[in-house]
Amino acid sequence: MSAPMSVFEEMRREQKLCDALLNVAGTQFLVHKVVLCSCSPYFKALFTRWSSSDCHNFEIAHVSADIMKIIVNYAYTGVVHVTLENLLELFMVADRFNVSGISQACCQVMEQQLSPRSCIAVWWITKKYYYPQLRNNVFSFILKHFEEVVSCSEEFCHLSIEDLSSIIEKDQLNVKDEKFVFEVVIRWIEHAPQERNKHLATLLPKVRLALINPEHFTQCIQSHILLQNNCATKAILRKTIQLMLDARTRGSNISLLPTYLAQPRLPCAVLVAVGGWSGNSPTNSIEAYDNRANRWVGVANSDETPRAYHGSVFLNGSVYLIGGLDGTTPFSTTHKYDLVNHTWQEVAPMHSRRCYVSVSLLDGFIYAMGGYNGELRLDTAEKYSPEANKWTVIGCMNELRSDASSTSFNGKIYICGGFNGEQCLSTAECYDPLTNQWTIIADMGSRRSGLSIIAYANEIYAIGGISGMARLNTVEAYNPSTNTWRAMPSMRNSRSNFGIEVVEDRLYAVGGYNGFAPMRRVESFDAQTRVWSEVRHMDVPRSALSCSLVFDLPNMADYAAPHSAPPEDNPTED
Known part of the structure; x- marks a missing residue:
């Protein structure tokens, strides 16, 4: 509170020089006109x-x-206490x-309290009261959490045709499967x-029907009773079938077809693959992988030094x-690429040079462990604080490890396998930042160097690598609760020194070395079906790359596949 206002507040409490009396629901407020005029x-x-001017009541x-x-x-006073109880009336x-x-x-409180259950009601409020920033933020929330909103919002079924249409037509609508939008x-x-x-006939063309599994489309959508009785929707169904047939005949990715019915939604996250060994250097x-479109997108990059056997994380x-x-x-450097402004820093x-380094993110800190400094394999580790722009040495691991792999899970860092200068390792250990101690855990079933590990489906998956005798396609999963490993379905391709990430509940193995050359091949694993599937290959073959999930x-x-303009009112026409 400024000094002049504190004087006015004191005078109000003492009822001095007040020149207006507000009668409000049986209660009187003595005030100074000039103070209320100011706000x-x-x-x-x-x-x-x-x-x-002589009116006072x-x-x-x-x-x-x-x-x-x-x-x-x-x-x-310039101070206001907004509560959930007074929020709506006060607003x-x-x-x-x-x-x-x-x-x-x-507005700030409404935005902070947004939930899938309440967001549509808040959106309606912003249609009556003009607060465009709040309205845009609420609409973005609905798009991002659409599946949850539909499942728990009582207001969803009361949306107007205009409201529903404006939601489902957006590329930013976050849905894993287009059949959900149809439902x-x-x-x-x-x-x-x-x-x-x-x-x-207005809503159906806004569903990306051609992206739905053809079998599901035939069995559940094409034969749906509501669509069979509507002449306009039959034309949309015929066009969708033709698009599916065209893509199958050409053997092409259906998302490449120049039509709104086959245009993927924007991904909520993309997998970014950086650097690596390609050819002889x-x-x-x-490259960024758009899983909604099953396409890789090149990212303009002219400033960064070529590098391989590095680590990467996405943060802020x-x-x-x-x-x-x-x-x-080998490098000791840390480089930061701002994905919004496209700038390097x-x-x-x-503290140490580290190639073949293992890198993980935990609680806002970046951890770098082991590696090779050009002379020695390392057991040392350090962590980086972005706020302080400082690396701090932490406790040493129990073993020398280069070409190992690490991940974070339930507040700890896990590191597995690697090479100690003499042999490939099957050992594993975990780091507790609260005690600054490394603890040995159960050995993997196989020796693995150049492997990748990642937290996935509440376990830690160790994948691929080289045993010292053969390049591996095998997979095993560690359960921290029981300190045990179990075999999982093998990859389709043997590979070492590859990238790994999880995107929308699927695990992706990216590139790597197959024993002959760097690879372009990418495959993904679904924990529910327990099946590995080939997906679109990278444009650049590479091993010793690093992948991060960007969101x-x-x-x-x-960082997504190119998108065309929104459809016309009648997108059934080409």
Whole structure:
């Protein structure tokens, strides 16, 4: 509170020089006109334009005394306490009186309290009251959490045709399978079929029907009773079938077809592959994998030094590259790529040079473990604080490890396998940051160097690598609760020194070395079906790369497959 306002507040409490009396629901508020004028154009107009200067008594209708007290206190102190109990009434009254400070405080609370259950109701509020930033943020929340919103929001079935249409037409709609969008449309129509059947022809073209599994499309969609009785939707179904046949005949990715019905949604996260060994030297190539489109997208990158056998993590909108080598010299450097501004920055270096390094992220810190410094295999480890821009040495591992792999799970770092200078390792250990101690855990079933490990489906998967005698396609999973490993389905391809990430509940093995050359091949594993499947290959063959999962970027479209403009009102026409 400024000094002049504190004086006014003291005078109000002592009822000195007050020149207005507000009568609100049986309660009276003695105030100074000039103070209320300073925070509210409504009161400025009331005191100066809608009444004479000698008028001192004012009836304020349709406001509770409790809310008026909050507004008066805010006028004098600049402080407002918004609670869930007073939020809605306070927001409406603050809007009526044009008290922008309180309105913005209410908007912040509404945004902080957004949930799948409440977001549609808040969205409706923003249609009545003009707060475009809140409206846009709420709409983005609905798109991002659409599956949860549909499952738990009581208001969903009461959306207007315009509201539902504006949601499901967006590329930003976050759905794993387009059949869910179709089911949403049917559910909305069946809530009031007599008045909503006519909207099928408007809504159905906004579903990316050609991306639905052809078998499911034939069995569950093409034969749906609501669609069979609608002439307009039959034309859409015929076009979808033709698109599916065209893609199968050409043997092409259906998402490449130039039609809205086959246009993938924007991914909520992309897998970014950085650097690696390609041909006879390291590369600085960066590619992003859009799993919704099953396509790799090249990322413009002219500034970064080619590197391989490095580590990477994504944190706060940037990918950090740690260590590695340029073909001859191991690095101690840390480079940061800002994915929003497309800029590189070199930050604090590590204490040691490390190629064949293992890197993980835990609780906002980046951990770098083991590796090779050009002379020795290392058992040392260190962690980086982005806020302090500083690396700090932590406890040493129990073994020398280069070409190992690490991951974080349930507050600890796990590292497995690697090479100690004499043999490939089957040993594994975990680090507890609370004690700064490494603890030996159960050995893997196989010796593995150049492996990849990752937390997936509540276990830690150890995949591929080289045993010292053969390159591996085998997979095993560790259960920290029982300290045991179990065999899992093998990959389709043997590989070592490859990238790994989890995108939307699927595990991806990216590139690597097959014993003859760096690979372009990528495959994914579904823990529910326990099946490995080939997906779109990278454009650049590479081993010794590093992968990160990138998410929550305002410019996610920069790293996704190209998208066309929204459809016309009648997208059944080519």
